[in-house]
Amino acid sequence: MDIYEAIEKRYSVRDYAPKDVDDDKLRRVLDAGRTAPSARNLQQWKFVVVRDAGLRKELAHLSDQPWMASAPVIVAVVSTKPHRIMHCNVxxxxxxxxxxxxxxxxxxxxxxLGTCWIGHFNQHPCKQLLGVPEQMQIIEMLTVGHAAGDAKVDKPRKEFDEVVCVDRFA
Ligand SMILES: Cc1cc2nc3c(=O)[nH]c(=O)nc-3n(C[C@H](O)[C@H](O)[C@H](O)COP(=O)(O)O)c2cc1C
Structure with a gap:
């Protein structure tokens, strides 16, 4: 699959089949994250792979999103240095x-495999549950698994000209 096909096919999966994720596939997915670029190449991140059913259920509860527990894998993406500000003030x-x-x-x-970003979760109890050190922060979680239903075809997005402008902000 080329990159454009992957971009087109990706959508948020919120219902997962009761089928485990193959170790090799998951390893390649995590490796794609590991090899991503980062500011000054500092790679100040850790990916906590949650497969345990009890922990997944608890994370789903702490996120007020019960469907999350149906995903056989939840990856908590942790920043090990969450407060660093870049020169651009970001x-x-x-x-x-x-x-x-x-x-x-x-x-x-x-x-x-299907995925869904999870930004709606309770930071402190999720950190405690996964043993994430206090000074670190879970930036997002990601559910991973086999989609239970059909692929979503409708992806509502703003039009090209509404988001792209040339030379000057407009
Ligand atoms: C930073 C971020 C946080 C998100 N948090 C959640 C979430 O907590 N729960 C959820 O169901 N979807 C979440 N989403 C998924 C978005 O709702 C979804 O990407 C968006 O509606 C576009 O749909 P698509 O992913 O199917 O293209 C999040 C997406 C992003 C990028």
Whole structure:
């Protein structure tokens, strides 16, 4: 699958089949995150792979999203240095981690797996549950698994000219 096909095919999967994710596939997905670019190549991240059913259920509960527990894998993407600000006055951690997650979502699509970003979760109890050190932060979580239903075809997006302008902001 080429990159454009993966971009087109990726969508948020919120219902997963009761089928485990193959270790090799998951390894390739995580490796796509590991090899992502980051500011100054500092790679200040850690990917906590949650397969344990009890922990997944608890993460789903702490995120107020019960469907999450149906995913056989939840990856918590942790920034090990969450408060670093880049020269442009923008925090590095969410940018770096979002790139890694994007790599993982597209690799997962190429592997025939579905994913969904999870930004709606309770930070402190999720950190405690997974033993994430206090000074670190879970930036996002990612559910991974085999989609239970048909692929979503409708992807509502703004029109090209509404989001792209040339030379000057308009
Ligand atoms: C940073 C971020 C956080 C998100 N958090 C959640 C979430 O907590 N729960 C959820 O169901 N979807 C979540 N999503 C998925 C978005 O709702 C979804 O990507 C968007 O509606 C576009 O749909 P698509 O992914 O199917 O193209 C999140 C997406 C991003 C990028």
């Amino acid at each position: 925090p590095a951690a969410p940018v770096d981690c979002a790139i890694a997650i994007t790599h993982m979502t597209l690799a997962a699509t190429a592997e025939g």
